[in-house]
Amino acid sequence: MKHLNAITKISFIGSGNVASHLAGAFISSGLEVTEVYSPNNEHAQKFAKKYSCGIATTLKALNTSTELYIIAVPDTKVEAVAKELPGVEGIVVHTSGITSMNTISNEKYFGVFYPLQTFTLGRELDISDSPVCIEASDENVLKLLKELASKISNSVHEINSEQRRLLHLAAVMVNNFTNHLYYSAEQFLNENELDLDLLRPLILETARKVQDISPADSQTGPAKRNDLSTIQKHMEMLNENTEFQKLYQLMTDQILKKYHE
């Protein structure tokens, strides 16, 4: 490590969405993906073909001279995977939002490389604007990880495990829950023989708007303007749709409370 000035060779443990998108971004930046390990051999082969890298058939078989090992596996498996790795001289990081860095402190050099974005297999995405949250076991590892992240993103942040855990929770809110609202709206429209296409431009503009301004300033709608008559009509329209009505009630109560109490 004393002689490691930059990370140029990277191995992946895991071949899912996060691994694929990171590998693609690294290669575009001129870095080398050395090897991949995946418990699913078919996935490993597909990944290896796409990113022109080797395959380790077991964790123990991983090449031990790579400079960086990225554990991009489901959160619950990070710890077990790290413990099964062969002893390596390179840096080992995980990519999990909710997992403490110290979960992999059995490694010699370790850290976290957490891209704060939603990745979909098969969907191209320029991650240069996506934040990458970095945490590291020592100053040298921190410097190397920051430099690496800067090659693929304009938004690199040093974030500790506690902050990352909070960010991950907030990300669930703006990503998973927002998507559930989209889904609920689609269900409701389909039940009434209408199509979500009519709302797609609105969905996009709603997200674009808060790129520039605070969500508090962009709030609109019946609850924001204390329009109890419209709220009453909406609640009646939802009488036979319990799930949607519960969402409507809670959201409306919270917006009314914020702006009119």
Added chain:
Amino acid sequence: MKHLNAITKISFIGSGNVASHLAGAFISSGLEVTEVYSPNNEHAQKFAKKYSCGIATTLKALNTSTELYIIAVPDTKVEAVAKELPGVEGIVVHTSGITSMNTISNEKYFGVFYPLQTFTLGRELDISDSPVCIEASDENVLKLLKELASKISNSVHEINSEQRRLLHLAAVMVNNFTNHLYYSAEQFLNENELDLDLLRPLILETARKVQDISPADSQTGPAKRNDLSTIQKHMEMLNENTEFQKLYQLMTDQILKKYHE
């Protein structure tokens, strides 16, 4: 009306977000905004200056020879405003999602011109991709309104009052409630000395993703993958944040129910 082949001159009743954005789009398409009426004289003057049109100081003073009158006022005021209009030969439309067309059936020719988008004063927005929902009192009015809408949007739809009411409710869900989630996340981050900037790229990508695919296919997160351990950790983190915890609980329950029951 028999001799009206196209709408070229338009008067606005109301000078808020919807009126401003429509006026701007009409003028860009080579149409003329003739006049504006607003109960707030200062707003009327600002609007008249921006769109180079005249001002009617009262509803009764409106020029009666305009081809289209667009009532773009708060939902609850549409009916009263329509009743106060002078007798006109042109078409009168409102722009309200939740208001039935027949609310203004005292007019000779009437209809609805509902742009399904969120408008913010001072924020430029190309509305050519935004749906415009049209309803009309007769076939000729329908034809004229459709032609007009096609000049400013590529997405023109004939939608009746009942469908529009449903669309409006679904729009509240994907716009107002989504924005409330953004707001809740911002509050939560700020309480923990973190900034929403870290989530803005995620917010945008979440909305972009469902432009191409169904929200059911883009759902991710702890509830989607039945990750009860992460959900438990999140609930504990939210112990002192009741509002946020209620949102988390309801959303999570609904997602779990959909994918794991």
